[in-house]
Structure formats: C-alpha cells, structure tokens
Amino acid sequence: MNLRYILLDLLEYGINKAAIKENEVYGNDGLVYYRKYSRKYKDYFINNTRFNWMSKNKRYLNSTDVEAILNQENNNIQIELFIKKDDNEGTDFYYIGNMKTDYESKEQTQIPNEKGQKLPVVNLQFDIEPSVPQNLYSYLEA
Numbered sequence: 001m002n003l004r005y006i007l008l009d010l011l012e013y014g015i016n017k018a019a020i021k022e023n024e025v026y027g028n029d030g031l032v033y034y035r036k037y038s039r040k041y042k043d044y045f046i047n048n049t050r051f052n053w054m055s056k057n058k059r060y061l062n063s064t065d066v067e068a069i070l071n072q073e074n075n076n077i078q079i080e081l082f083i084k085k086d087d088n089e090g091t092d093f094y095y096i097g098n099m100k101t102d103y104e105s106k107e108q109t110q111i112p113n114e115k116g117q118k119l120p121v122v123n124l125q126f127d128i129e130p131s132v133p134q135n136l137y138s139y140l141e142a
Contacts, residue, residue, distance in 0.1 A: 006084050007043045011053050048137040051081065051099065051126045054111070057119035061108050066122045072101045081128065085140055094136060099126035 043053045059066050068075055079099040084092065105125035110118040132140075 004043055007051075007081075008054070010082060011043060011079075012056050045132075045137065045141060046125065048132040048134060049128050050102075051128055053124055053126060055122040055124075057111065057113065057121055059122050060120055061106060061122055063122070069101055070103055070106060070124070079126070081126075083140060094140070096132055097128045097130055100129060101126055 043051070046052055055063075055066055061067075061070070068077060069079070072079065079101075081096040081099050082093040083096055084094070102125045105123075107123045109121055109123050111121050113119050
C-alpha cells in the first residue's frame, strides 16, 4: 500500500463523515472521530504546507459531503490528517496536522474509471497547520 492510497483512504472517510448531522460531535474535545474505509484516487502533497485532495467519484460541488468540507469553518468541522507511508511500517500513523480547506481551490473535474468512462469528482486543496516538519515531509515523499 502506498502513501497516496492511504491519504485518499483517510480523506475520503473524513469527507463522508463531514456530512453528519449539523453540530454532531463525538468526544469532549470537539472532534469527530473517523473510522477506516478504502478507495483508490490520486492525492498528494503539493509541499509541506499544502495538500491536494480528490473526492470520490460521482461528486459535484453541490454534493452534500463536498459542501460540508467546503464550508468547513461554518460547519465547525475539524479535519486531522494521519499518514502511514507503507503497510510494511506496521500499524502506526504519523500525525500530519489540521487541514484547512482552501475554498478558492475547488474545481469540478473528471477522472476515468477502469472502463475508461469519465466520472465527476471534485478536486480541492488544504492548508496544513502546522507545516509538516521538513525531515518527515522528505521521508514521506521519498
């Protein structure tokens, strides 16, 4: 399993859970906790302060889950990014930081499926707070 697969997996679940009922929160710290699920898309670090993410297929800018992420601040949604570079590393993940949605980066686009059909997806970017330490960033990108 590679880094991109893991990142996609974590973000997809986060976005799906972001569509929960308004103000629904688990835990006393105000965080909504996410569980693992899987899917395959191409997400990546732009640099150690920015991350590019693609929604699952058949999503539009006005899809409920996408709108929840786009309006992250108004919805009081906190997105935390955890990454595991490779399954060979065991079960531990690296905590990367808090993800802040860059509303202006939103883009409706398409990706081909395994049959070559073009499917709608939303691409957007997040600012990572705090920035990923350079040594960890270099390691994850290697």
